Structure formats: structure tokens, C-alpha cells
Amino acid sequence: MTSPRPLRADAARNRRLLLAAAADEFAERGLDASVADIARRAGLGKGTLFRHFATKDDLLAAIVLDRIDELGALGEQLLDAADPGPALLEFLTVAADQQQQRDLSFLQEAGELNADVIRAREQMFRTVHKLVDRAREHGAVRADVTGADVILLMCAPNYVTSYVSDAPPDLWRRYLAIIFDGLRPDGAHPLPHPPPAAP
Amino acid sequence: MTSPRPLRADAARNRRLLLAAAADEFAERGLDASVADIARRAGLGKGTLFRHFATKDDLLAAIVLDRIDELGALGEQLLDAADPGPALLEFLTVAADQQQQRDLSFLQEAGELNADVIRAREQMFRTVHKLVDRAREHGAVRADVTGADVILLMCAPNYVTSYVSDAPPDLWRRYLAIIFDGLRPDGAHPLPHPPPAAP
DNA sequence: TAGCAAGTTGACCACCCGGTCCGCTTATTG
DNA sequence: CAATAAGCGGACCGGGTGGTCAACTTGCTA
Numbered sequence: 001m002t003s004p005r006p007l008r009a010d011a012a013r014n015r016r017l018l019l020a021a022a023a024d025e026f027a028e029r030g031l032d033a034s035v036a037d038i039a040r041r042a043g044l045g046k047g048t049l050f051r052h053f054a055t056k057d058d059l060l061a062a063i064v065l066d067r068i069d070e071l072g073a074l075g076e077q078l079l080d081a082a083d084p085g086p087a088l089l090e091f092l093t094v095a096a097d098q099q100q101q102r103d104l105s106f107l108q109e110a111g112e113l114n115a116d117v118i119r120a121r122e123q124m125f126r127t128v129h130k131l132v133d134r135a136r137e138h139g140a141v142r143a144d145v146t147g148a149d150v151i152l153l154m155c156a157p158n159y160v161t162s163y164v165s166d167a168p169p170d171l172w173r174r175y176l177a178i179i180f181d182g183l184r185p186d187g188a189h190p191l192p193h194p195p196p197a198a199p
Numbered sequence: 200m201t202s203p204r205p206l207r208a209d210a211a212r213n214r215r216l217l218l219a220a221a222a223d224e225f226a227e228r229g230l231d232a233s234v235a236d237i238a239r240r241a242g243l244g245k246g247t248l249f250r251h252f253a254t255k256d257d258l259l260a261a262i263v264l265d266r267i268d269e270l271g272a273l274g275e276q277l278l279d280a281a282d283p284g285p286a287l288l289e290f291l292t293v294a295a296d297q298q299q300q301r302d303l304s305f306l307q308e309a310g311e312l313n314a315d316v317i318r319a320r321e322q323m324f325r326t327v328h329k330l331v332d333r334a335r336e337h338g339a340v341r342a343d344v345t346g347a348d349v350i351l352l353m354c355a356p357n358y359v360t361s362y363v364s365d366a367p368p369d370l371w372r373r374y375l376a377i378i379f380d381g382l383r384p385d386g387a388h389p390l391p392h393p394p395p396a397a398p
Numbered sequence: 399t400a401g402c403a404a405g406t407t408g409a410c411c412a413c414c415c416g417g418t419c420c421g422c423t424t425a426t427t428g
Numbered sequence: 429c430a431a432t433a434a435g436c437g438g439a440c441c442g443g444g445t446g447g448t449c450a451a452c453t454t455g456c457t458a
Contacts, residue, residue, distance in 0.1 A: 045407040152359045160351045164397045174392035178381040187385025193373035244437035
């Protein structure tokens with residue numbers, strides 16, 4: 001099932017170099033950073049990159065998959081937290097912090113093709129749904145808000161701050177706080193549209 | 200100052216066709232829609248496009264400028280509204296509705312070069328600041344929120360819904376409502392980060 | 399340490415992009 | 429209706445892209 005042969009020592013190191021370089025490059029220049037630049041940044045040839053990742057999308061998928069799994073694992077862990085309200089906030093905080101530099105649009109855009117990413121993402125989404133359900137039952141989140149809502153709003157803080165030039169690295173916390181206040185039951189006004197079924 | 204000669208009849212029509220086609224194309228495929236596609240959609244040659252708009256950015260700027268001016272005018276109008284709270288909400292509603300299809304990232308990204316766009320945008324931003332100040336004085340918006348915050352959050356509803364495939368066209372209203380609830384004074388929790396100076 | 403498979407490399411390819419240019423068409427106007 | 433300038437279009441250009449490949453290097457193993 002898995003790889004019959006382990007990776008050669010230098011190849012394993014180069015793979016790590018490529019992933020790191022790609023993560024940096026995508027963070028700085030968005031998802032249309034060129035593979036040539038990524039390879040150069042890793043100090044390797046372009047051919048080497050394509051030996052490890054058959055396609056640019058595969059490279060992206062490898063990065064994204066790591067992030068999603070990480071986030072999913074954290075979510076699972078937080079399902080056992082004593083206080084579901086702060087647990088949800090903690091989850092959203094880590095999610096935003098993890099992507100600090102750049103919006104995680106690629107989370108959706110790259111996922112269209114790669115089956116692994118889609119699977120991991122849906123698993124993670126299910127966890128978010130559970131986190132939100134628990135928080136709602138605890139009265140920490142308004143009754144008319146669903147997991148799908150939170151999933152969609154999850155990326156907003158980073159997106160919003162990506163527009164201020166030379167933004168302080170923690171500015172997203174401000175907007176996460178505002179949005180989270182909007183999710184609380186205190187002083188909530190009725191919502192004008194039903195939630196989406198999708199995520 | 201302005202054009203010494205009026206546009207020829209067919210040229211004026213073609214200009215309109217190009218603007219409409221470009222707006223559609225950008226809405227559907229994002230800002231890296233190709234000029235060739237835009238021209239084809241308008242039923243015209245690529246050369247014609249470049250005769251009307253020296254550069255792809257100029258074309259984008261022309262579209263964006265219209266939208267910004269429209270929004271700015273509405274804002275000015277709403278400054279005289281009797282109730283500043285609903286006036287701000289109305290402004291944000293129209294802003295989001297106007298861009299319904301696609302996030303208005305280009306509002307920022309395209310603005311980097313074109314001086315006209317920058318000027319119009321800053322004027323519009325000043326109006327938003329006034330709207331927010333009035334709403335805050337009226338107790339319709341929490342004390343620790345600034346115009347800059349609202350400007351940044353303005354695009355979030357569209358951005359957020361752009362990720363749900365086949366989203367109902369009014370879904371953004373739901374997220375505008377949630378975010379606006381986060382801006383209200385009722386049940387507001389202190390914000391963990393100072394507002395940005397920029398916009 | 400010898401041999402070989404695994405890994406590396408950068409020149410190279412086809413393709414697509416924004417933008418140019420010049421021969422052609424056509425609205426305008428006297 | 430001519431004459432003319434404004435407008436049109438698509439072949440073309442240079443540059444940058446993702447991806448390939450055959451010659452070369454190197455880590456592993458017997």
C-alpha cells in the first residue's frame with residue numbers, strides 16, 4: 001500500500017527543503033508563485049521539484065494536507081475540553097494563527113482536484129460542526145448559527161487583514177474577536193437568510 | 200481638460216460592450232481573466248480593447264472607479280439619514296450587494312497603480328469613517344470600533360460566501376448580519392488588538 | 399570499494415499572457 | 429458623395445509559465 005522503498009537520505013532532506021520553500025513562497029506571493037522560484041529558494045533544480053511532486057497542485061496539496069490534518073487533530077482534542085465556548089474560540093484562534101501570513105483560499109481552491117485533501121478537509125469540517133454544536137448547547141454560541149457558518153467565517157480574519165499594508169502580525173485577532181462577538185448569543189439579532197447546507 | 204472630441208458612435212457603444220464584458224468576465228473568473236477572453240466576449244478584437252484601455256489595469260480601474268464613486272455617493276447621501284445605525288447597515292448592504300458575485304479584492308489590488316482609483320477610494324473611505332463615527336455617537340456601534348475596522352470588514356461577507364459552491368445569491372446577507380452584530384455595543388467583549396491606522 | 403539504482407539538473411518545449419502594429423473599414427462631415 | 433480621420437482587428441512579439449528529458453552525480457548495499 002505505502003511506498004515499498006524508503007526515501008534515500010538526501011532525497012528526504014530535499015523533499016523537506018522543497019515543502020518549506022514552497023510554504024514560504026506561497027505565503028509571500030500567493031498561489032501563483034512559480035515553481036521555478038520555489039525550486040531556487042530551496043536551492044534545488046526545477047526537475048527535482050517535479051520528481052517529488054508530479055504537479056504544482058500536488059505540491060500545494062501536500063502543504064495544505066499537513067495544515068488541515070494539524071487543525072483537525074487540534075479540533076478533536078478540543079472536543080474534550082471542559083468549556084466548549086473557549087474551546088471553539090481557541091480552535092478559531094489557532095486556525096487563523098496557523099495561516100497568519102496569507103488567506104487560506106487555497107484550502108478551497110486546491111482541494112478541487114486532490115482527493116486526499118478533500119477527504120481530510122471534510123473530516124476536519126465534521127469536527128468543527130461538533131465543536132460548534134457543543135458550544136451552542138452550552139449557550140456560548142447563538143442558537144441560529146451552524147457549523148457551516150463558522151467554517152465559512154473561519155478564514156475571514158486573515159482575509160480582512162491581508163488588505164492592510166504592513167499589518168502588525170496579530171491584527172487578525174481584533175477581527176476574530178469582532179466576528180466571534182457576532183456569534184455569541186448576547187444581543188443577537190435574527191439572521192436574514194438560512195445557513196448553507198454545503199460545508 | 201476633458202476629451203476635446205466626443206467619441207464616435209460605434210466607438211462609444213464598443214466601449215460600453217467592453218466594460219460590460221470585462222465586468223462579467225472578472226466576476227466569473229477573477230482578476231486573472233485574460234484580455235483575449237474579454238474582447239471575445241464583447242465580440243470585438245483584442246486591439247480594440249487596447250485602443251480604449253491602454254492596459255489591462257486601466258480597464259479594471261475603469262470598472263472599479265465606477266463602483267467606488269457609486270458607493271461614495273450613496274455614503275454621502277446616508278450621512279444625512281435620520282438614524283445613523285440603520286444608515287451604516289444600509290451602506291454595508293449596498294456595498295456587499297453591489298459586489299455580490301465576487302469578492303472586491305481588486306478594489307485594493309488594482310488601486311496600487313491608478314491614481315484616480317486611489318483618490319476615489321480614499322474619499323469613499325473618509326465617508327465611511329464619518330458614517331461610523333455618527334453611528335458610534337448614536338450608540339449603534341460599539342465604542343472600540345473604528346471606520347478602518349468597518350472598511351476592512353466590508354468585503355468579508357462576499358469573500359466568505361464565495362467559497363460555497365452554488366451559493367444562493369443572498370447568502371452574504373447572513374454573514375453581514377453576523378458581522379454587524381459583532382459591531383454592535385450589546386454584549387461586546389473587549390478587543391485584543393488596537394485598530395490599524397491605515398485605511 | 400564497485401556497481402547500480404535512485405536522485406539531480408538545467409536546457410528545452412509548448413503554451414498562454416499582455417501588449418503592439420499596420421492594413422483595412424466605417425462614421426462623420428462639408 | 430467624397431474625403432478623411434477615427435476606429436477596428438488579428439497576426440505577431442517577447443517574456444514567463446508548468447512540465448519533460450537525457451546526461452550526469454551520488455547514496456546505498458553486497
